[in-house]
Amino acid sequence: MTADQHRDPVISLRSVTAELGSRPVLRGIDLTVRRGEVVALLGANGSGKSTAVRTVIGQVPVTGGEVELFGTPRRRFRDWARVGYVPQRTTAAGGVPATVTEVVSSGRLSRARFGVLRRADREAVRHALELVGLADRAKDSVDALSGGQHQRVLIARALASAPELLIMDEPMAGVDLASQEVLAATLREQVAAGTSVLLVLHELGPLEPLIDRAVVLRDGCVLHDGPPPRAVGQHALPGHDHVHPHAAHDAEPIRTGLLS
Template sequence: MPERESTTHREPVGAGREAVVSLRGATATLGARPVLRGVDLTVHRGEVVALLGANGSGKSTAVRSAIGQVPLTGGTVELFGTELRRFRQWGRIGYVPQRTTAAGGVPATIREVVASGRLARTKLRWPGKADRAAVDRAIELVGLADRAKDSVSALSGGQHQRVLIARALAAEPELLIMDEPMAGVDLASQEILAATLREQVALSTSVLLVLHELGPLEPLIDRAVVLRDGCVTHDGPPPEALGQHALPGHDHVHPHAADEPVRTGLLT
């Protein structure tokens, strides 16, 4: 008898897993203009989700709403199953803001900046051996171990971005949120950042990325959520056209929308 064709289907990424980020019917305004119009966005444990869209589509506002930097006018946010207003375990989240310098104008070394990312774990206690090891590992992951004592003021734009990512990784987060990590970064640094992210994904870190283009991160993306005018227009596999547009070697730096202001503060 001929073999029967298998009817086994691969379980969708995230199916049956805990939701680490959940926005439901999220609405938000900047000034008098609606920016989010009923956004549903979920990231499951171990999942890598890219938030895509044109300038002004609401991408950065969505992630800042998820961590409480932009208040919602409607809808709900949960982190690790807890309502945002009751969530206190910020050490579980690493956040890389968009378009900022590593030290914000304050004289500091790479190690000092990265060590500040450990504060959510250490609170007021003196850093111990495990804390120092986490900082060393984070610096090594982004390829800056040989420059740990250098001042961040001497770094290039791509190196600044790597320091910001190391600062987020120093907390050993379960969820990593990155807002336009590849913007204005040279291809060599993009490849290092992609390799760093691969390391985190291998450790089952959940990742939410705001991206203009997929670039070297494309192979890591499990799911893409596309926003347009503050609404979700796609939630599923990365759109093919966007993937092709974003292949390595496509040099296209986009300006950020004026209606999505830059926030440089850390989580509080």
């Protein structure tokens, strides 16, 4: 992967720390996603992977370190149309009925001036729905969809602004096998077109062939950063120290430093 080293980073986290309540969740993590790269962020529940992603989008404030998007400090970053985000949710529905098109149109707001959607915007929304294979459900209420279709709606919403960077938090959670295949195919097309991707995953699953690099978190520290850990099965990753015998060196000093 030496060719990757000199490509511009689209996401860059340097010694980022963050707290939820007063509990430290990130204890100084480094994470870089370069242009065109597909990076999986792995780890057990509570390891801080979702929090790490939320510091990137600004939903969780950082208490230390730097977060940059496309080379701009996140606080000054305004070009949100370049970022597509799929939050960790099991449903696309809110408290009021909404059609698939209405939900996906929200994703176009970053390109629409004053929230006015023009013909090109409607076209983009329709195209995003085609990408996830839901064009025929455009006028249906999201309440009428299956779990996997909800996830596809959320991904179409992220794709509506034609982003250069996709950030997805557990896009495969609660998704049936058929939808998983559709999602993997959609993602493959995006990656082939040059989109960079940061994925939070619980297990690699059908996305495994797409992934260039895996970053494994444990207790808010980076445990492994390199090729996806192929040896492990679906009971994957963290906790299984024997897979990454070298990692303890990296992790220990950071943790003891903060706890003492």
